[in-house]
Amino acid sequence: MNRKANDGVVSAKANLLGRLSHVALARHGGRSQNHPVRFWIITKMLVLIGLSTLKLR
Amino acid sequence: MLLELAQWLEQYARAFNVFSYLTLRAVLACLTSLLISFIVGPALIRKLTALKIGQAVRDDGPQTHLVKAGTPTMGGALILVSIIITTLLWADLQNRFVWVVLVVTVGFGAIGWVDDYRKVVHRNPKGLSARVKFFWQSVIGLGAAVFIAYSTNLPAQTEFIVPFFKQVAYPLGAIGFITMTYLVIVGTSNAVNLTDGLDGLAIMPTVMVGSALGIFAYVAGNAVFAKYLAFPYIPGAGELTVICGAMAGAGLAFLWFNAYPAEVFMGDVGALALGAALGTIAVIVRQEIVLFIMGGVFVVETLSVMLQVASFKLTGKRIFRMAPLHHHYELKGWKENQVVVRFWIITMMLVLIGLSTLKLR
Numbered sequence: 001m002n003r004k005a006n007d008g009v010v011s012a013k014a015n016l017l018g019r020l021s022h023v024a025l026a027r028h029g030g031r032s033q034n035h036p037v038r039f040w041i042i043t044k045m046l047v048l049i050g051l052s053t054l055k056l057r
Numbered sequence: 058m059l060l061e062l063a064q065w066l067e068q069y070a071r072a073f074n075v076f077s078y079l080t081l082r083a084v085l086a087c088l089t090s091l092l093i094s095f096i097v098g099p100a101l102i103r104k105l106t107a108l109k110i111g112q113a114v115r116d117d118g119p120q121t122h123l124v125k126a127g128t129p130t131m132g133g134a135l136i137l138v139s140i141i142i143t144t145l146l147w148a149d150l151q152n153r154f155v156w157v158v159l160v161v162t163v164g165f166g167a168i169g170w171v172d173d174y175r176k177v178v179h180r181n182p183k184g185l186s187a188r189v190k191f192f193w194q195s196v197i198g199l200g201a202a203v204f205i206a207y208s209t210n211l212p213a214q215t216e217f218i219v220p221f222f223k224q225v226a227y228p229l230g231a232i233g234f235i236t237m238t239y240l241v242i243v244g245t246s247n248a249v250n251l252t253d254g255l256d257g258l259a260i261m262p263t264v265m266v267g268s269a270l271g272i273f274a275y276v277a278g279n280a281v282f283a284k285y286l287a288f289p290y291i292p293g294a295g296e297l298t299v300i301c302g303a304m305a306g307a308g309l310a311f312l313w314f315n316a317y318p319a320e321v322f323m324g325d326v327g328a329l330a331l332g333a334a335l336g337t338i339a340v341i342v343r344q345e346i347v348l349f350i351m352g353g354v355f356v357v358e359t360l361s362v363m364l365q366v367a368s369f370k371l372t373g374k375r376i377f378r379m380a381p382l383h384h385h386y387e388l389k390g391w392k393e394n395q396v397v398v399r400f401w402i403i404t405m406m407l408v409l410i411g412l413s414t415l416k417l418r
Binding site for chain 1: 312
């Protein structure tokens with residue numbers, strides 16, 4: 001029983017942390033699930049800028 | 058416009074010569090359209106939301122999609138505006154191919170716009186009837202095909218090129234070329250439209266295929282590279298690299314807002330226009346089969362709809378749980394994100410196979 005109760009507390013803590021991180025991300029500009037794709041787009045932009053140095057020198 | 062300005066300024070400072078290079082203008086076009094979309098995007102989404110231009114979700118679709126109801130649509134207008142402004146800024150406006158692609162893109166965008174407008178603003182679920190939509194697509198597609206066919210100077214510009222075989226090229230003749238061009242433009246446009254059913258599913262493959270076609274356009278328009286790679290040399294086709302760059306930039310910026318969970322959908326105005334643009338560019342650079350390979354996701358999505366309809370009409374049974382294909386996988390238990398990213402990965406592989414035909418021939 002104790003072990004079950006402990007597991008319950010741990011999972012509740014994990015849930016709370018998950019929710020808090022989600023809230024934190026959302027507060028900083030939008031929905032957290034968007035972030036990976038947006039980071040890829042930023043990387044692509046940086047790659048393009050890098051590639052432009054082939055000619056711009 | 059900026060090219061002409063740079064050419065004029067070149068007499069005062071040699072450094073402006075750098076803008077005559079296609080590769081640089083393509084990269085700058087990409088960054089410019091990205092910037093335009095990032096600046097205009099949030100305001101457009103706010104405006105669409107305020108005007109209540111929200112997507113109606115099909116009630117026979119997956120239940121998980123019902124939460125998407127009301128998400129602003131017609132965001133494809135953002136892509137079109139970015140592409141048009143960027144192309145006018147960075148491309149050589151004396152080039153006839155640039156104008157053909159722009160006119161086709163805007164024309165198909167206009168058809169999509171009317172369709173979306175009727176669906177969303179007039180609350181008419183049918184929008185533009187399939188017959189009327191197809192009629193206008195045919196008018197623009199045939200117009201473009203006739204113009205390209207009768208403005209070509211070299212036989213190589215109308216030959217049917219078979220990838221992987223250096224010596225195989227079939228002369229199509231005027232009628233064959235016009236038919237082929239028409240089918241590719243209208244077919245690609247509708248294929249992209251069918252694929253546009255999940256967040257980011259249509260735009261990323263469009264960006265990847267468009268970027269690859271930009272490389273083909275650059276090679277076809279460069280006498281040295283075309284000869285080295287045994288490609289048909291098409292004078293002026295290189296300028297399409299700039300449009301491909303603009304398309305890639307506008308598409309990536311749109312993805313910023315369209316990534317799951319989407320803040321905006323492109324609607325028919327974006328999907329029809331982008332598909333038509335891809336088809337037109339592929340026809341001009343004589344890479345119809347390569348487009349078929351690289352746009353395999355679009356092809357399979359379209360085939361899934363055709364097979365589903367044919368099977369249901371002939372036997373009363375469905376082949377897929379739901380068509381287009383992306384809904385089939387959703388109903389099999391894949392998460393929306395998984396379907397989208399896996400289709401991107403498949404497109405990336407297909408684009409690499411397409412690019413390998415540059416050398417493997």
